[in-house]
Amino acid sequence: MSHTRNYIVETYELTKRFGEIIAVNSVSFKVPKGIIYGLIGPNGAGKTTLLRMLVGILKPDGGRGYILGKDITSLSPKDRTRIGYMTQHKALYMDLTARENIDYFARINGVKDPSKRRELVDNIIDLLEIEQWANKLVEHLSGGAQQLVSLACALVHEPEILILDEPTIGINPILRRKFWAYFKSLRDEGKTLIITTHYIEEAERCDTVALMHNGRFIAVGKPDELRALVSKERILTIDILEGIINLDKLKKAEDRLEVKIRIKNNQIIASFKSFDAIPELLSLLKNLGLRIRAIDIHRYSLEDVFTHLISSKGE
Amino acid sequence: MDTHNVFSISLRIFRQIKRDRRTLGLMILAPILVTLLFSWAFSGEITNVPVAICNEDVGLQEKVSDIIIQILENNSNMNVTLNDIEAFNKLGSEYQAVVILPEHLTEDLVLSGTAEIQIYINVTTYLEAQVLTQYLLNNISKALRDFLGINETHIIINQTVQLPLQQPPMSYFFNVCILDCDVGFRTVLGVLIVEQLKENPDINLKVVSTRDTCYKSVINSESVAGIIIPGNFTSCILLKKEAKILAYINGVEREEVLTAFKAIEEAIDSVIVTMFGKRIIELSKEYVYGSEEISMIDFLAPSFLGFIAMAFAFIISGVLFLRERLLGTLERMLASSLTQTEIVLGYLLSFLVVATIQSTLIVVTTCFFSTQILNNFLFIYFLVLLLAMGSVSLSIFLSSYMKTELQVVQMIPIFIIPQIFLSGLIIPLRSFPEILISVAYLLPLTYYVDAVKKITFMNATLHDIWLQLAVLTAYFLLGIFLSIKKFRREIA
Numbered sequence: 001m002s003h004t005r006n007y008i009v010e011t012y013e014l015t016k017r018f019g020e021i022i023a024v025n026s027v028s029f030k031v032p033k034g035i036i037y038g039l040i041g042p043n044g045a046g047k048t049t050l051l052r053m054l055v056g057i058l059k060p061d062g063g064r065g066y067i068l069g070k071d072i073t074s075l076s077p078k079d080r081t082r083i084g085y086m087t088q089h090k091a092l093y094m095d096l097t098a099r100e101n102i103d104y105f106a107r108i109n110g111v112k113d114p115s116k117r118r119e120l121v122d123n124i125i126d127l128l129e130i131e132q133w134a135n136k137l138v139e140h141l142s143g144g145a146q147q148l149v150s151l152a153c154a155l156v157h158e159p160e161i162l163i164l165d166e167p168t169i170g171i172n173p174i175l176r177r178k179f180w181a182y183f184k185s186l187r188d189e190g191k192t193l194i195i196t197t198h199y200i201e202e203a204e205r206c207d208t209v210a211l212m213h214n215g216r217f218i219a220v221g222k223p224d225e226l227r228a229l230v231s232k233e234r235i236l237t238i239d240i241l242e243g244i245i246n247l248d249k250l251k252k253a254e255d256r257l258e259v260k261i262r263i264k265n266n267q268i269i270a271s272f273k274s275f276d277a278i279p280e281l282l283s284l285l286k287n288l289g290l291r292i293r294a295i296d297i298h299r300y301s302l303e304d305v306f307t308h309l310i311s312s313k314g315e
Numbered sequence: 316m317d318t319h320n321v322f323s324i325s326l327r328i329f330r331q332i333k334r335d336r337r338t339l340g341l342m343i344l345a346p347i348l349v350t351l352l353f354s355w356a357f358s359g360e361i362t363n364v365p366v367a368i369c370n371e372d373v374g375l376q377e378k379v380s381d382i383i384i385q386i387l388e389n390n391s392n393m394n395v396t397l398n399d400i401e402a403f404n405k406l407g408s409e410y411q412a413v414v415i416l417p418e419h420l421t422e423d424l425v426l427s428g429t430a431e432i433q434i435y436i437n438v439t440t441y442l443e444a445q446v447l448t449q450y451l452l453n454n455i456s457k458a459l460r461d462f463l464g465i466n467e468t469h470i471i472i473n474q475t476v477q478l479p480l481q482q483p484p485m486s487y488f489f490n491v492c493i494l495d496c497d498v499g500f501r502t503v504l505g506v507l508i509v510e511q512l513k514e515n516p517d518i519n520l521k522v523v524s525t526r527d528t529c530y531k532s533v534i535n536s537e538s539v540a541g542i543i544i545p546g547n548f549t550s551c552i553l554l555k556k557e558a559k560i561l562a563y564i565n566g567v568e569r570e571e572v573l574t575a576f577k578a579i580e581e582a583i584d585s586v587i588v589t590m591f592g593k594r595i596i597e598l599s600k601e602y603v604y605g606s607e608e609i610s611m612i613d614f615l616a617p618s619f620l621g622f623i624a625m626a627f628a629f630i631i632s633g634v635l636f637l638r639e640r641l642l643g644t645l646e647r648m649l650a651s652s653l654t655q656t657e658i659v660l661g662y663l664l665s666f667l668v669v670a671t672i673q674s675t676l677i678v679v680t681t682c683f684f685s686t687q688i689l690n691n692f693l694f695i696y697f698l699v700l701l702l703a704m705g706s707v708s709l710s711i712f713l714s715s716y717m718k719t720e721l722q723v724v725q726m727i728p729i730f731i732i733p734q735i736f737l738s739g740l741i742i743p744l745r746s747f748p749e750i751l752i753s754v755a756y757l758l759p760l761t762y763y764v765d766a767v768k769k770i771t772f773m774n775a776t777l778h779d780i781w782l783q784l785a786v787l788t789a790y791f792l793l794g795i796f797l798s799i800k801k802f803r804r805e806i807a
Contacts, residue, residue, distance in 0.1 A: 055650040077317070077652035085650040091643030093327070095334040100327075107323040108651045137334070153647070 008033050008068060008161050008192040009054060015062035016049050023049040025215035026063065031194060031208075036187050038206030039196040040306070046215040047196040048088055051165050054194070055085045068161060081110035084159035088166045090150045094139035098130060098149045101138060102156050109157035124152045128182065144171040151179070161192045168202065180205050200303040209302070213310050227300050229309070236278065236297050238268040243290035253284055316660070320653050324661025325668070328635060332669070338631065346623045346673050350616065350680040363745055364518045364571045366578070367532040367541040369525060372505025372548040379424055380416040380497030382458040387414075387491065390454055394490045402492040407437035411489040412447055420497040424463055425553040426590065438489075447489050463554060504552055504586060505544040511582035512542075518578045533563045533603045539571040540564050541603075542579060552587065552595060559597045566605025567772040569614050571743050605772045616681040616688050617695050617767040618740045623677060624670035624703040625760055626731045632666055633710035633723040640715065655802040659795060662711060663704050670703035671696065691770050698770075701787045702763045708794025715801050734760040739768075762786045 009031040016024040024046045031037045039047045052058040054067055056075040065072040070079045092101050102121050111117045125134050130152065133145050141149065151167055168176045180202070183193055187207070195206065203209045204223050211219040211226070219226055236259075245268065250261050257277040259270045270281060278297075285292065332339055388395045399405065402413045415433040417423075423430040434451055438444045512520050521538060523529050529541035541563035545551075551558040562579070564572055576598075583596050605614075639645040648658055674696060681688050688695070717723055736742055737751060738760035744752055755761045766783035769775035777784070 052646075057646060057649045077654060080650065081652045083650065085647065087643045087646050089643040091647045093331060093644060094642070095331050096327070100330060104323065104327045105647065105651065108320055108648060108653050110652045112319050 006033075007031060007066075009037075009066065009194065011054075011063060011065040013063035014050070014053060014060050014065050016046075016053060016058065017061050022215050024053065024060075027212075027215075027217055028063075029210060029217060029220060031192060033192050034187060034190050035207040036183055036193045036195060036205070038203045038209040039194065039212055040198065040200070040203045040209055040302075041196075041212035042198060042310075045212040047212055048165055049215075050212070051085075051163050051194070051196065055083055055163055056080065078110070081157060082160045084154040084157070084162040086150055086154035086162070086164045086167055088169070090138075090146045092138045092146060092150055092153065095137060097135050097137055098141065098145075098152070099125070099134045101149060102152050105153040106156045109159075111157050120156050120158065124156045127155075128152050144175045147171050147179075148175075151182070155186075159191075161194070162186065164193065164195045166196050166198070168197065168199065176202075200301065200306065203302050211306055211309060219305075219309050223302060226302060226305050229305065233271045233273055234297060234299055236270045236272060236281070236295065238270070238285070238295050239293040240266045240268065241291045241293035243288070245290065246288060249288060250284070253281070257281055257284075316654065316657055317652075320657045321660045321664055324648075324653070324658060325665035328662065328665040329668070331635065332631070332665075342627055342631070342669065342673060343676060345627075346619075346677045347680050349623070350612070350619060350677050363516075364540075364574045364578075364743075365521065365538040365745065366512070366518045366575050367521045367523050367529045367538040368509055368512060368544070369523050369529040369542070370505040370509050370544045371526075371546040372503050372544050373546050374503035374505075374549045375421070375425070375500040375553050376550065377462065378497045378499035379421040379430075379459065379462055380493075380495045380499075382462045383414075383416060383455050384493055384495060386454045386458045386461075387451075387493065390450065392450060392488055394488070396490065396492045398494055399492050402494060403435070405492070406435055409490060410492045411438050411443070412436045412451065412491045414451065414491060414493045416493060416495045416497045418496045418498055421499045424459065425500055443487075443489075446487055447491075450489070451491070500549070500553060502549070504549045504590075507586040508544065508582045511585050512578060515578045515581065517574050530563050530603070533565050536565060538565075539568040540575040540579075552591070556591075557595050557597065559599055562598060562600050563603050564600055564605075566602045567614070567768050568743055569605070571745070612681055612684045613687045613771075615741070616677060617691075617771050618738070618764040620674045620677050620695060620699050621702050621760060621763040621767065622735065622738070622740055623673050624699045625706045625734070625763075626727075627673060628666040628670055628703040628706040629710045629731065630723065630727065631669070632662055632707045633714045633717075633726065634720050636662065636711050637714040637717055637720060637723055649802070655799050658802075659708060659711060659798050663707050666703055666707045667700050670699055674699050687771070694770050695767050698763055698766055698784075698787065701784075701791060702759060705759055705787060705791035705794050708791060708798050710794075712794060712798040712801055715798075734758050737761065738764045740764050759787060759790045762790075 007030045009029075011030075012028050013026040014024055014028070015022065015026055027046075027050060039050065041047055049058065053060050053065060054072055056067075056072050059073055067075070068079060068082055070076075075083075093104070096104070099121060102124060103117060106117045106120055111120060125131055128148050128151065130145065130148050133141050133149065138146055138149060147167065147170070151164070154162060154164065168179050171179070176199075183195065184205075187193060195202075197203060207222065209219075209221065209223055209226060210217050219229060221229070245263055245266075247261075247263055250268070253259075254261055257272075257280055258274060259272045259277050259281060261268060261270045263269070268285070270277075272278070282292070282295075332342070384395065384397065387393055396402075396410070399410075402410060406413050413435040415435075417431060417433075420430050420432070432455065434448070436444055436447055438447060509520075509522065512518060521532065523532065523541075526543055529538075529543060532538040533541040543561040543563075545559065545561070548558050548560070560579075560583075562576075566572060579598065583594060583598075587596055588594055636645075639648070645658075649655070653661075678688055678692060713726065714723060733754075734740070737744070737747065737755035737758055739755070740760065744755055744761070747755070762783040766775075766780040766787075769780050769783075773779070
C-alpha cells in the first residue's frame with residue numbers, strides 16, 4: 001500500500017503503551033527523502049520505542065505509521081530489506097569475525113548472490129575503513145570498532161532508509177566525527193537517515209531535529225529554527241583580567257544599549273540583538289577601568305533551547 | 316518461507332559452534348565417553364518386577380505302595396488280600412504273611428532312599444519261610460526299582476517263623492495280607508515355588524492358568540518373564556531327580572530379567588535344595604524379545620542416542636538463542652527480511668545436523684562392541700531427529716523466560732537429569748512410584764526410549780509405535796507453536 005510518495009516516514013498519532021507507561025504518545029511526524037532526521041531527548045523519552053515501531057518489530061497501540069509508503073504493521077520481508085536498522089546495543093555475534101557478521105546481515109537482508117554479497121561486504125569494509133579488523137573476532141575489537149562493524153551490518157545491503165539508534169554512543173570524539181562524515185555522505189547519496197542521540201552537538205549536525213520528551217515531540221525543526229523558538233539573541237561573554245566590576249553602573253546602560261547583563265565569576269555575560277551594541281559596551285567597560293582578557297560571541301546552543309523547552313513544557 | 320534465509324541462519328550457528336572449541340569438544344567427546352561408560356554393565360536395585368507364572372504341577376500321583384501291591388498281586392505264587400483289619404489274628408492260619416506299608420513310605424523313599432517295611436511271616440517250615448521272604452523282598456525291590464529307579468532300599472523285615480510240632484506238607488503258595496497305610500507324596504513342589512515367589516518383594520507375581528496367557532503376558536510387555544512349571548514337575552524331581560522349568564523372557568528389560576531370575580533361583584533353592592541337598596532343576600530360557608548375547612551397550616545405545624541429542628539440542632540452542640535475545644541480534648533479525656518461522660527453522664536445521672553427527676559418533680563407538688544397532692539405524696535416526704527438533708523448539712520458547720545463561724544451565728537438573736532416570740533409559744519405569752511414572756509420561760524421552768526399544772528388540776513397525784511417534788510429533792509441534800507465538804507476543 002503506497003501512501004504519500006513525498007515522505008519516507010510518516011506517522012499519525014502513533015502511540016505505544018507498556019502497561020501504565022505511555023512510551024510514545026500520539027507522535028505525528030514526517031521525514032522527507034534525503035535528509036538526516038535527528039531524534040533527541042533524554043533517556044526514557046521514547047526514542048527507541050518509536051524506532052522499533054518504525055522498523056516493524058513493535059506493534060503500535062494506536063495511530064498509524066508508514067515507512068517507504070508501507071504500513072509499518074504489515075511490512076513484507078522485501079520491504080524490510082529496504083531498511084537498515086542499527087540497534088542501540090551493538091547486536092553483533094561476538095564469536096564471529098567482523099566480516100562474518102557483515103556477511104550474515106547481508107544474507108538475511110536478501111542479498112542472495114554470493115558474488116554480489118562479497119562485493120557489497122568489501123565495499124562497506126572499504127567505506128568504513130575497517131579492513132584491519134575484518135577478520136578478527138568481534139569480541140576482540142574495541143568498543144568503537146564494534147560500533148563501526150554494527151553500522152556496517154546495517155548498511156551492507158544498501159538500504160534506502162537508515163534507522164540508527166544512538167549510533168555514536170560511547171565512542172571517542174574523533175571516531176564520532178568520522179561517523180557523522182559517513183552519515184553526511186550517505187545523505188548526499190540520497191539516502192534518508194533517522195538518528196537518535198542524546199549528544200546535543202550531534203543534533204546540530206542534523207537537517208531536522210525533533211526533541212522528544214516523555215513520549216511526545218515537543219519541538220521539531222531545523223536547528224536554527226529551534227533556536228529561534230527561544231530567542232534571536234546572541235550572547236557576548238567577556239572575561240575580565242583586572243578591575244572591579246560594578247554591576248549597578250552596567251545595569252544603567254542596559255536599556256540604552258538594548259542588552260541584558262549578568263555577572264558570573266569574573267565574566268560579564270551580555271545577551272544582545274544587534275552587533276551595534278558591542279563597541280559601545282566595550283568602551284563603557286574601558287571607562288569603568290576594566291581590562292579585558294577575552295571576548296566570545298555565540299548563539300544560543302540547542303542545549304540551552306532544550307533545557308528551556310523541557311523546563312517550560314515538560315512540567 | 317525462504318530456504319536461503321533458513322540456511323543462512325544454520326550456517327551462522329555452525330560457525331558459532333565451530334568457534335567455541337570447548338563446546339564443540341564437549342559435543343563430540345561427551346557422547347563417545349558416555350557410550351564407553353555405558354558399555355560396562357550397569358546394575359541397580361530393582362524391585363516389583365512383573366513376572367507371570369503358570370503352575371501346572373499336579374504333584375506325584377502314584378504311591379510306592381500301589382506299585383508294590385500290583386507286583387505282588389501279579390505273582391502267581393501269592394494270593395494278596397488288602398487291608399484286612401483282622402490280619403494279625405489270622406496270621407498263621409489264613410495268612411502266611413502280613414506286610415505293613417507305612418504312612419510315609421513314598422515320602423521316605425523319595426527323600427532319603429530308605430523306608431521301613433514290616434513283614435510278619437508265619438509259616439511252618441524254614442524253607443517256606445525262606446522262599447516267602449525271598450518272594451516278598453524280590454518283588455518289593457523290583458517295585459522300587461521300577462518306580463524310583465533305586466536299587467538299594469533298606470527294608471526292615473520282622474520275620475516270625477512259627478514251627479508246628481509236626482511237619483505239614485510243603486506248599487509254595489502263600490496267602491499274604493498287605494496293610495497299605497502309604498499316603499504317597501502329597502506335597503506339590505510347584506506350589507511351594509509359587510509360594511516362595513509370592514513372598515519375594517522384588518517381583519510382582521501374577522499367577523495365570525494357561526501357558527498361552529503366560530506367554531502373551533510377556534509378548535504384551537505386561538511381564539518381563541513368564542514361568543511355566545510343567546505338570547510332571549514334582550514327579551520328575553522325585554522319580555528322575557531332574558526337572559525343567561521353562562521361562563519366557565523379554566530380554567529387552569535386561570535389568571528386570573536379572574532381578575526376576577535371581578528371585579526364581581532363590582525360590583528353587585529354598586524349596587528344592589533344602590529338600591534334596593542339591594539343585595536338580597534346569598531353568599530353560601526362551602527369549603521372546605532380545606537374546607542373551609545382547610550386551611549392555613546394545614540395550615542402551617539406541618536410547619542413549621536420543622538422550623544425547625535431546626540434551627545437547629536443548630542446552631546449546633537455549634544458550635545461543637538467549638544470547639541473541641540479550642545481545643540484540645534477535646531484534647536485528649526480526650527487523651530483517653527473516654520471518655519468525657524462518658528463524659525457528661534455521662535453528663531446527665542446524666541442530667538436526669548436530670544431532671545427526673552426535674548420533675553417528677555414538678553409533679560408530681557402539682559398533683566397536685556390537686553392530687546390532689545398525690539393523691534399524693535409519694528408523695532410530697528418524698526418531699532421534701524428531702526428538703531433537705522438539706527439544707530445540709521447546710528450548711527456544713523457554714529461553715524467552717530466562718535472563719542469563721546460568722538460568723539455561725539450571726534447566727539441566729530440571730529437565731535433563733530427570734529424563735535420564737524417568738525415561739526408562741537405564742532404570743525400568745516400573746521401579747518408580749506411580750506418581751513419578753505419570754511424570755515420566757510427560758517427558759518426551761520416555762516415548763523415544765519406548766519406541767526405540769520396540770524397534771530394536773521387538774521388531775516393531777510404524778504401526779506398533781504410532782502412539783510414541785504421535786506424542787513426539789506433538790511435542791515438536793507444540794514447541795514450534797509456542798516459540799513462534801512467543802515471538803509474536805514480543806513483537807506486539
